[in-house]
Amino acid sequence: MLDNWLSTRAVDGLLEEPELIVATSCEKTLISAPDVYNDRGHAHAVKAGDTIYTSAQIPVDKNGNLPSEEFEAQAEQVFLNLGSVLKAARASWSQVVKMNTYLRRREDYATLVGIRDRYMPESSVVVTDLVSGPVDPRFLLQAECVVATS
Secondary structure, three states: OHHHHHHOOOHHHHOOOHHHOOOOOOOEEEEOOOOOOOOOOOOOEEEEOOEEEEOOEOOOOOOOOOOOOOHHHHHHHHHHHHHHHHHHOOOOHHHEEEEEEEEOOHHHHHHHHHHHHHHOOOOOOEEEEEEOOOOOOOOOEEEEEEEEOO
């Protein structure tokens, strides 16, 4: 229905000042980290302009093995994976500006904060923590970052 409505109207008629719209393109660079498992064929990260967006990292080693069923070991693996992705992108933890973490269990939150503080001790990072677990029920968390390179 919306497509039909849009097709019957001129886009310029929907905008007050269409001359302010500027089309730009942004070069994307796909980043692959050789020490991080990837069975889905997606990029570990993408650099677009001066920003790097990591894929959410799961708690498996480079061979796809789950290190432990314990939260602390899984969290360490996720942060090691993210660190490897940052290194492959020629970035560092100090450049992370946003991190999203997806927890399976609320009771693991305090442990997560302690581990995250070791990797990112600065308070200049925006963080979102959600309790909504990863797709694979064995995984107790996954995390992704946004990095500013300039």
